Each structure stands twice: as C-alpha cells, then as structure tokens.
Amino acid sequence: MAATLHDVARLAGVSIKTVSNVINDYPHVRPTTREKVQAAIAELGYTPNLTARNLRSGKTGAIALALPDLGLSYFAELAADVIAEAEKAGVVVLVEQTGGDRQRELDLLRSPRLKLTDGLIFSPLGMGQEDVDALEVPYPMVVLGERIFDGPVDHVTMQNVEGARAATEFLIANGRRRIAVVGAHEGEVIGSAGLRTRGYVQGLEAAGIPYDEGLIAYTTTWHRANGATAMRDLLARGAEFDAVFGLNDTLALGAMRVLQEAGIDVPGDVHVIGWDDLDEAKYSIPSLTTVDPGRRWIARTAVRTLLDRIANPTEDHRSLLLADYRIVERESAPALQRESVTAP
Amino acid sequence: MAATLHDVARLAGVSIKTVSNVINDYPHVRPTTREKVQAAIAELGYTPNLTARNLRSGKTGAIALALPDLGLSYFAELAADVIAEAEKAGVVVLVEQTGGDRQRELDLLRSPRLKLTDGLIFSPLGMGQEDVDALEVPYPMVVLGERIFDGPVDHVTMQNVEGARAATEFLIANGRRRIAVVGAHEGEVIGSAGLRTRGYVQGLEAAGIPYDEGLIAYTTTWHRANGATAMRDLLARGAEFDAVFGLNDTLALGAMRVLQEAGIDVPGDVHVIGWDDLDEAKYSIPSLTTVDPGRRWIARTAVRTLLDRIANPTEDHRSLLLADYRIVERESAPALQRESVTAP
DNA sequence: CTGAAAGCGCTAACAC
DNA sequence: GTGTTAGCGCTTTCAG
Numbered sequence: 210m211a212a213t214l215h216d217v218a219r220l221a222g223v224s225i226k227t228v229s230n231v232i233n234d235y236p237h238v239r240p241t242t243r244e245k246v247q248a249a250i251a252e253l254g255y256t257p258n259l260t261a262r263n264l265r266s267g268k269t270g271a272i273a274l275a276l277p278d279l280g281l282s283y284f285a286e287l288a289a290d291v292i293a294e295a296e297k298a299g300v301v302v303l304v305e306q307t308g309g310d311r312q313r314e315l316d317l318l319r320s321p322r323l324k325l326t327d328g329l330i331f332s333p334l335g336m337g338q339e340d341v342d343a344l345e346v347p348y349p350m351v352v353l354g355e356r357i358f359d360g361p362v363d364h365v366t367m368q369n370v371e372g373a374r375a376a377t378e379f380l381i382a383n384g385r386r387r388i389a390v391v392g393a394h395e396g397e398v399i400g401s402a403g404l405r406t407r408g409y410v411q412g413l414e415a416a417g418i419p420y421d422e423g424l425i426a427y428t429t430t431w432h433r434a435n436g437a438t439a440m441r442d443l444l445a446r447g448a449e450f451d452a453v454f455g456l457n458d459t460l461a462l463g464a465m466r467v468l469q470e471a472g473i474d475v476p477g478d479v480h481v482i483g484w485d486d487l488d489e490a491k492y493s494i495p496s497l498t499t500v501d502p503g504r505r506w507i508a509r510t511a512v513r514t515l516l517d518r519i520a521n522p523t524e525d526h527r528s529l530l531l532a533d534y535r536i537v538e539r540e541s542a543p544a545l546q547r548e549s550v551t552a553p
Numbered sequence: 554m555a556a557t558l559h560d561v562a563r564l565a566g567v568s569i570k571t572v573s574n575v576i577n578d579y580p581h582v583r584p585t586t587r588e589k590v591q592a593a594i595a596e597l598g599y600t601p602n603l604t605a606r607n608l609r610s611g612k613t614g615a616i617a618l619a620l621p622d623l624g625l626s627y628f629a630e631l632a633a634d635v636i637a638e639a640e641k642a643g644v645v646v647l648v649e650q651t652g653g654d655r656q657r658e659l660d661l662l663r664s665p666r667l668k669l670t671d672g673l674i675f676s677p678l679g680m681g682q683e684d685v686d687a688l689e690v691p692y693p694m695v696v697l698g699e700r701i702f703d704g705p706v707d708h709v710t711m712q713n714v715e716g717a718r719a720a721t722e723f724l725i726a727n728g729r730r731r732i733a734v735v736g737a738h739e740g741e742v743i744g745s746a747g748l749r750t751r752g753y754v755q756g757l758e759a760a761g762i763p764y765d766e767g768l769i770a771y772t773t774t775w776h777r778a779n780g781a782t783a784m785r786d787l788l789a790r791g792a793e794f795d796a797v798f799g800l801n802d803t804l805a806l807g808a809m810r811v812l813q814e815a816g817i818d819v820p821g822d823v824h825v826i827g828w829d830d831l832d833e834a835k836y837s838i839p840s841l842t843t844v845d846p847g848r849r850w851i852a853r854t855a856v857r858t859l860l861d862r863i864a865n866p867t868e869d870h871r872s873l874l875l876a877d878y879r880i881v882e883r884e885s886a887p888a889l890q891r892e893s894v895t896a897p
Numbered sequence: 898c899t900g901a902a903a904g905c906g907c908t909a910a911c912a913c
Numbered sequence: 914g915t916g917t918t919a920g921c922g923c924t925t926t927c928a929g
C-alpha cells in the first residue's frame with residue numbers, strides 16, 4: 210500500500226507532526242530535519258492522501274460542473290474553459306451530464322455525490338422558474354443559463370434579449386426584411402429560446418417590421434439535425450424569407466446545409482446568422498456570422514465567483530453577472546458595405 | 554454545519570451503528586427502528602459524508618479522465634461517452650486537460666490530485682514510446698490512443714493502420730488514383746498520424762499505385778484551421794489530386810472548405826474522406842464520408858476495464874483492446890455504384 | 898523547534 | 914438486533 214505520514218516519520222526518525230510541517234512547508238523546521246524528512250519522502254515515494262486531508266479540512270479541492278451534454282459543442286467549449294480556469298486556481302473539475310432532463314437535474318442537486326466537491330457550477334436546461342426553490346442547497350453554487358432567474362444563488366449568464374435584438378438589427382441594417390427564426394420553443398417565455406425570440410421581436414418592432422408567425426420554425430433540442438429539419442419545414446410550407454436567425458450556431462449550420470441542398474445561395478439569396486461563436490463557425494462554408502455571447506468570460510466568472518463563494522460562505526451571494534456580447538461578422542451574413550465590395 | 558451520523562443517532566435515540574445499518578440497508582433492522590431512523594434522517598436532511606466514507610473504504614467512487622482538450626470535438630464526444638458509461642456504474646468522472654503537452658502529461662501522472670480518484674483513463678498526445686516507463690504508476694490506469702504501446706497497463710485503441718488502409722482502398726475502388734493526405738506528421742512512425750499514414754501507404758501499395766511525397770500535407774495539431782492551411786499549401790504548390798484523406802474529420806472539413814473556396818467541387822472533382830465520424834460529419838456540406846473508428850466502444854471498454862482493474866488490482870492487466878472500424882459512406886466520397894445512381 | 902494526542906465522519910469487527 | 918469501539922491518514926492545538 211501507499212506510504213503514510215507514519216511511515217515517513219518512522220524512517221526519518223521524527224514524529225508525524227514534523228513530517229506534516231515539512232510537507233506544508235511550515236517555516237520553523239531545522240534545515241537538517243527538513244532534509245532527513247525529504248529524503249524519507251523521496252525514498253518511500255510518499256504522496257499525501259488527499260481524502261484524509263479533505264476529511265480533516267472539510268474541503269476537497271474539486272468543483273462540479275453539471276451540464277446537459279458534452280456532445281453539444283457549446284457545452285464542450287464551456288467545459289474546456291471552466292476546466293482551464295479552475296486549473297489556474299489549482300482546483301479540479303468533476304463533470305456531470307444531465308441530458309437536459311428536469312428530473313435528472315433535480316436529482317443531481319440532492320445527490321450525495323456532490324459531497325466529493327466544494328461547490329457546483331450548474332447549467333440547467335430542463336428545470337424552469339417553478340423549480341427556483343430547488344436551488345436552495347446546502348453548498349455553494351453558481352447557476353448558468355437562463356432557465357431560472359432570481360434564485361438564491363449567484364447567476365452568470367449572457368444578454369440574450371439584447372444580443373438577439375442586435376443580431377436582428379444587424380440583418381435589417383443589411384437590407385433584410387423577412388427574417389426566419391430557427392429553433393424557437395413554442396410558448397416559451399424564459400429560457401434561451403424564449404429570450405432570444407423576444408430580442409428578435411424587439412428588433413423587428415424597432416424597425417417597424419411586422420412579426421410573422423409563418424417565419425418561425427420550432428424545434429425541441431438544439432442539435433444540428435433539428436436545425437436541418439426546421440429548415441425543411443420552413444421550405445415545405447412555402448415560407449419566404451431573405452434571412453435566417455439560428456438561435457444557436459448548431460441550428461444555423463444545420464439550416465444552412467438544407468438551404469444549400471435546396472439550391473438557395475448563402476449569402477446570395479439568404480443571409481444566415483447564428484449564436485455562440487463556436488470554433489466551427491469560423492470554418493463552415495460559408496463561414497458563419499454569429500453572436501459571441503461571451504462564453505469565455507462566463508466560464509471565468511463562474512469559476513471565480515464559485516471559489517469566492519466557497520471561501521466566504523456566509524456572505525449573501527445572489528448577484529446577476531452578465532457577459533458582454535458582440536456580433537462576429539463573417540460570410541454568411543455580410544454587412545452591406547462589404548457585400549458591395551466583395552460582390553462580383 | 555451538515556448533520557452527521559451522531560446527530561441522527563441522537564435524534565432517533567439509537568446508536569450510530571444502527572443508523573449506519575439503515576443507510577447501507579443492512580437487512581436485520583427492526584422495522585420500527587428503521588422508521589425512527591428514517592424520520593430523523595429526513596428531519597435533519599442528513600446526507601452521508603462521502604469523504605469520510607472514502608477515507609474509510611479507500612475508494613472514492615470517482616475516476617479521472619485525462620485528455621488533450623475538450624475543445625477538440627473527438628475528445629468532447631469521447632468524454633461524453635465515458636461520463637455516460639461511468640454514470641451507469643454509479644461512478645463520477647473528473648476531467649483533466651493536458652493540452653497535449655508532454656510535460657503536463659507526465660506531471661499529471663504523478664499529481665497528488667489523482668488521489669481523489671480510484672483510477673485514470675489516460676489519453677496522451679505529447680508523450681511517446683520513450684515515456685513508456687512513466688506509465689508505471691501506483692494506481693489503476695487504462696491508456697487510450699496510439700502514442701505508447703506495450704506499456705504496463707491495459708490499452709484500448711482503434712485500428713489505425715487497418716482503418717486507414719480501408720479508407721484508401723475505398724477511394725481507389727471508386728476510381729481515385731492520386732490521393733492527397735492532410736494532417737501527416739513529419740517523420741512520425743507511431744501516433745495516429747504515423748499509423749494512419751502507414752495504412753494509406755499500404756493501401757496504395759496493394760493497388761500498385763506509387764507513393765508521391767508531393768501529395769502529403771503536414772500539420773502540427775489537428776484543428777480545422779490547420780486542415781485549411783494544409784490544403785492551401787497543397788494547392789499553392791500545384792499538387793494534382795482527385796481525392797483527399799483527412800487524417801481526422803476536423804482536418805477534412807477544414808480542407809474541404811478550402812477546396813470549395815478554390816472552386817473545386819466535392820465530390821465532383823475531388824473526393825474527401827475523414828476519420829472519427831464526428832456528429833458534424835453528418836451535417837457538413839457535402840456530408841463527410843469518414844471512418845468510424847469505434848469511439849463509443851472505446852469509451853465503454855475503457856470504463857469497464859478500468860473498473861474491473863480497480864476491483865481486481867492484483868491481477869496483471871496489460872491487454873490490448875482494439876475497436877472495430879467501419880467506413881461511413883456519405884456524400885463527400887460516394888461509392889461508385891451510388892454515384893452513378895444519384896448523379897443527375 | 899518538535900512530540901503527543903485528539904478528532905474530522907464513517908464502517909466494520911466484535912460484543913452483548 | 915443493536916451498541917461499543919477502533920481505526921482510515923491527516924491536521925492541529927497544546928505541551929515541552
């Protein structure tokens with residue numbers, strides 16, 4: 210079995226307290242003693258048992274990140290950012306997938322498995338405002354996303370309404386009038402789909418363009434396949450549009466594919482804008498104009514806020530932290546002046 | 554603070570052993586006692602302290618997964634599969650990113666942070682055969698990938714040479730003779746790039762087609778941008794080819810984008826095949842023919858093998874487990890007979 | 898500067 | 914059936 214403090218102490222001929230002092234580099238240790246101990250540590254290949262240390266200290270040095278599915282690019286990139294940021298703080302990340310299922314999310318919040326961590330970054334997808342009370346948990350938590358607001362915890366999220374409105378206005382400024390939406394959720398008010406749709410409506414209103422239900426394509430989950438299906442529906446029912454707002458990049462890419470299959474040119478006939486600024490948005494054909502909702506900032510802020518909350522558990526934490534967004538202009542929806550330059 | 558066994562025992566008027574018996578549903582507990590205890594548990598909102606349990610049992614119920622970067626789609630999908638499989642076994646997964654950097658990988662193997670887990674699924678990218686001794690670690694480990702063979706641990710991987718040869722033969726069978734490779738690594742023998750390139754060469758040889766160095770495009774990392782750059786190089790130096798073998802899907806998609814920018818039709822002028830069968834390969838334009846290297850099987854097998862190794866630490870584990878591969882035929886490299894059918 | 902000893906919360910002999 | 918008790922390996926008063 211692995212060596213323990215006792216083994217090291219015995220070999221070095223000192224007490225375990227002295228070994229402990231050396232390990233935690235407590236300053237007042239005689240240099241000769243320190244060397245003896247370090248030699249013994251090296252000889253035995255001793256490494257501290259973190260479980261014991263954690264039991265003692267009540268901390269684990271790990272945080273949990275719960276998200277729907279790493280197969281969804283947005284969440285994969287978010288997780289990459291969270292892990293990288295946690296690493297800077299010397300903290301390790303345990304990743305849980307909920308599948309975006311409400312019951313699994315609720316179960317997770319009460320799971321004893323979270324006891325392995327000091328706190329949770331929670332990105333729900335199935336839960337809604339009615340579950341706000343479930344966020345009252347006995348451990349530090351930071352909530353992401355836009356399923357639940359005004360919970361008893363810190364909340365880091367993006368500016369969905371504002372960003373979507375900006376995306377819509379961007380399309381309108383480039384001469385688009387009939388903007389289809391791919392990925393709306395029927396009757397949803399809160400949640401990414403609901404909020405981004407609201408921003409879309411605001412953008413139309415500001416420009417005096419009437420809202421047309423016939424341009425809205427609904428989906429369940431935001432997979433590529435659903436973006437493709439939604440676009441096929443739109444085409445099948447004869448919708449006429451000169452732009453598409455994919456409520457995320459994945460949907461937009463799926464929709465774009467169907468457009469091209471149907472012989473509709475992007476951006477010649479139809480402009481397409483997405484949301485997320487995934488890595489792949491740079492490399493699609495054409496490259497995808499999109500809204501960067503500040504994912505890196507969200508990851509960084511979530512980790513820092515959680516660690517702060519862990520360090521100061523008594524303070525009240527229920528701030529709402531909003532990331533900046535910006536439109537990343539690429540080929541699928543060029544701005545007017547560029548279009549006139551690049552057109553043949 | 555959170556309630557402990559003692560608190561529950563005191564409230565229920567029993568000893569902690571009885572409470573422990575109830576929690577671990579030990580059969581011989583009088584029903585009335587059980588109820589009393591359960592009531593106390595509910596009242597106090599007691600949940601067991603896993604850290605203490607782990608210290609006692611020497612297990613943590615967690616495994617670590619170390620991979621280069623979740624921002625790389627293949628690893629994100631692999632991680633999703635690993636976490637899902639681990640969850641079935643009631644085990645939680647701690648994800649570490651190494652950036653594919655050799656030193657970080659070596660450091661990770663010796664990191665005390667791994668003490669928080671019962672074992673490691675390790676997917677190195679920077680380490681090589683010369684580091685095989687570093688795999689001799691005092692905890693259960695399963696190695697993935699093709700950087701290191703014949704280590705002192707179980708190894709789960711894909712059939713790189715065979716799959717690449719099959720991909721090459723597939724292209725040849727469809728009339729292709731000049732097949733460019735995107736993503737080779739200069740001078741590499743082992744490792745994904747080296748092995749897949751070897752399979753490519755074998756495929757050419759079997760068909761009596763001479764190897765042409767001018768058709769090989771080298772890259773460092775396998776990001777989309779590098780696939781694009783490699784293809785630009787190939788075009789810039791006037792290479793003539795009628796097919797492209799992207800050593801992974803991401804490279805193939807980047808290369809395909811550049812081909813189309815250059816007015817080269819896929820698959821009309823050039824066939825493209827990738828490797829990985831990422832989700833997005835289904836939805837690119839055109840959809841990407843690719844080699845499915847058995848990623849799900851690898852994830853499942855890695856988790857099961859590791860858990861088995863954790864349960865039976867004494868047995869010698871140094872098996873080599875190989876996934877089946879298969880060619881997933883899509884639009885970017887249609888098979889001959891289908892091409893003639895679907896052509897207008 | 899270093900040693901002795903208590904105890905973090907839990908499980909598992911071992912009694913009764 | 915249920916209670917007592919001894920640790921798991923570590924940190925941390927408190928003495929010396």
